[in-house]
Amino acid sequence: MDQERLITYINSLENGDSALVRQIAAEARADYVPIIRKETASLLKTLVAMKQPAHILEVGTAVGYSALLMAESMPEDCHITTIEKYEKRIPIARENFRRAGMEERITLLEGDATEILKGLEGPYDFIFMDAAKGQYIHFFAEVLRLLPIGGVLISDNVLQDGDILESRFAVERRNRTIHSRMREYLYVLKHHEQLKTSIIPIGDGVTLSVRVR
Numbered sequence: 001m002d003q004e005r006l007i008t009y010i011n012s013l014e015n016g017d018s019a020l021v022r023q024i025a026a027e028a029r030a031d032y033v034p035i036i037r038k039e040t041a042s043l044l045k046t047l048v049a050m051k052q053p054a055h056i057l058e059v060g061t062a063v064g065y066s067a068l069l070m071a072e073s074m075p076e077d078c079h080i081t082t083i084e085k086y087e088k089r090i091p092i093a094r095e096n097f098r099r100a101g102m103e104e105r106i107t108l109l110e111g112d113a114t115e116i117l118k119g120l121e122g123p124y125d126f127i128f129m130d131a132a133k134g135q136y137i138h139f140f141a142e143v144l145r146l147l148p149i150g151g152v153l154i155s156d157n158v159l160q161d162g163d164i165l166e167s168r169f170a171v172e173r174r175n176r177t178i179h180s181r182m183r184e185y186l187y188v189l190k191h192h193e194q195l196k197t198s199i200i201p202i203g204d205g206v207t208l209s210v211r212v213r
Contacts, residue, residue: 040203053126060131122146159205
């Protein structure tokens with residue numbers, strides 16, 4: 001099976017996002033800002049529509065693209081809290097939320113998620129993890145605390161373009177710490193007694209976890 005052709009075909013079936021969200025995605029790509037891949041975006045929108053959450057938490061705002069994707073599928077009474085520490089992207093994200101008329105429904109918290117998560121009370125019945133991959137395992141304890149029974153945790157970019165399959169020594173030295181931390185994170189998600197987790201090989205890999213107890 002030609003995987004690239006298959007992905008191209010699947011993406012060709014998309015009925016599209018709003019004109020503004022498409023424009024924000026184009027601007028992000030032009031500025032080399034990493035945003036979630038099209039097939040991952042489709043899954044994220046479907047999961048939000050299915051879960052109908054009251055409170056969404058996003059770890060890793062970038063320029064606000066994925067938050068606005070979720071906003072288009074969330075219920076009218078839902079609120080998104082999103083965290084970003086990269087100072088250059090924060091004003092862009094705020095402006096994008098303003099352009100979308102979402103300033104009242106999306107709260108952007110500035111700073112290191114490690115510290116911000118400790119100060120949140122929750123619960124958040126839908127959490128999207130899309131920050132520095134090497135930090136997922138460090139965020140996990142606080143994220144689990146904020147996730148109620150029945151809550152959904154989505155983590156993006158977990159397969160590292162296939163590097164996750166390789167041994168530590170087959171990975172470039174500069175990527176070895178991230179590689180080992182992501183392997184640890186995936187093991188924890190799959191073996192944690194409070195979670196049921198599926199690893200989905202779309203985009204750069206997504207995990208879908210539900211808190212069951």
